Amino acid sequence: MSRVLNCIVAVCPDRGIGYKGDLPWHPTRLNNEFKHFRRLTVTRTPGAEDRRNVVIMGRRTWFSIPEKNRPLNDRINIVLSRQLEAPPAGAHHLARDLASALRLLDGPSTTGGLLADQVWVIGGSSLYSEVMETPGPRRLFVTQILKQFPSDTFFPDIGPTRYRLLPEYPGVSSELQEENGIQYRFQVYQSIDP
Numbered sequence: 466m467s468r469v470l471n472c473i474v475a476v477c478p479d480r481g482i483g484y485k486g487d488l489p490w491h492p493t494r495l496n497n498e499f500k501h502f503r504r505l506t507v508t509r510t511p512g513a514e515d516r517r518n519v520v521i522m523g524r525r526t527w528f529s530i531p532e533k534n535r536p537l538n539d540r541i542n543i544v545l546s547r548q549l550e551a552p553p554a555g556a557h558h559l560a561r562d563l564a565s566a567l568r569l570l571d572g573p574s575t576t577g578g579l580l581a582d583q584v585w586v587i588g589g590s591s592l593y594s595e596v597m598e599t600p601g602p603r604r605l606f607v608t609q610i611l612k613q614f615p616s617d618t619f620f621p622d623i624g625p626t627r628y629r630l631l632p633e634y635p636g637v638s639s640e641l642q643e644e645n646g647i648q649y650r651f652q653v654y655q656s657i658d659p
C-alpha cells in the first residue's frame with residue numbers, strides 16, 4: 466500500500482502562504498500555530514517510537530526557517546533542490562525530486578532506508594502542487610488564517626473532487642483560534658479515492 470503523504474500549511478484567504486521569503490504575517494508570530502505544526506509533524510504513530518517522522522521541503526522553505534531552528538528537531542529533514550550539490554548545512558538529506566526523496570525512505574535501515582514513520586510535506590508552492598495532484602493517499606492539514614496579508618507565494622486550489630474536508634480529526638481543535646489579533650481555524654482534508 467502506498468504511503469500517506471501529509472501536507473501542512475497555513476494559508477491566507479487568497480491562498481497566500483509566503484511573502485519575500487517569509488510568512489505573510491511576519492513579523493507577527495503565531496506561537497500556538499507553530500506548536501500545532503510541531504506537535505503534528507513530530508508525533509509518531511503509536512508503536513512506531515523507534516522511527517522518526519520526515520519533513521520534506523523545497524530549498525526556499527528550508528532557508529525561510531531561522532538558522533537557529535534548522536534542522537527542525539526530532540524529524541528527518543529532506544531538502545529538495547536541482548541546483549544544490551550537497552545538503553545545506555544542518556539538513557539530513559538532499560534529493561533531486563520528490564520521487565528520489567521518497568525512495569530514501571524505502572527499505573530497512575540496513576540497506577540505507579531511514580526507518581521513517583509519518584511523512585510531512587511542508588512547502589513550498591510547487592511541492593504542494595505536485596503532491597496534491599499526483600495519485601495516492603494524501604491528507605492536507607490547513608490552517609485557514611482569517612486575515613489577509615500581502616503574499617507572493619500561493620497554495621494550490623484544493624479541488625473538491627479530489628479532497629473532502631473532514632468534519633473533525635483526532636487531536637485537531639475545531640474551535641476558532643486567535644493570537645495577536647489574528648483569527649484562524651485548523652482544517653483537515655483527505656483525498657477521495659479515485
Ligand SMILES: NC(=O)c1ccc[n+]([C@@H]2O[C@H](COP(=O)([O-])OP(=O)(O)OC[C@H]3O[C@@H](n4cnc5c(N)ncnc54)[C@H](OP(=O)(O)O)[C@@H]3O)[C@@H](O)[C@H]2O)c1
Pocket residue numbers: 473474475476481482483484485486487488522523524525526527529545546547548549560561562563587588589590591592595618
Ligand atoms: N504558510 C506556510 O505554511 C508556508 C509553508 C512553507 C513555505 N512558506 C513560504 O513560502 C515561501 C517558500 O516557498 P516557495 O514556493 O517560494 O519555494 P520552495 O518550494 O520552498 O523552494 C523552491 C525551490 O525548491 C526546489 N524544489 C521545489 N520543488 C522541487 C522538486 N519537486 N524537485 C526538486 N527541487 C524542488 C527548487 O530548488 P532549486 O532552485 O535549488 O532547484 C526550487 O527552486 C517562503 O516565503 C516561505 O516562508 C509558507
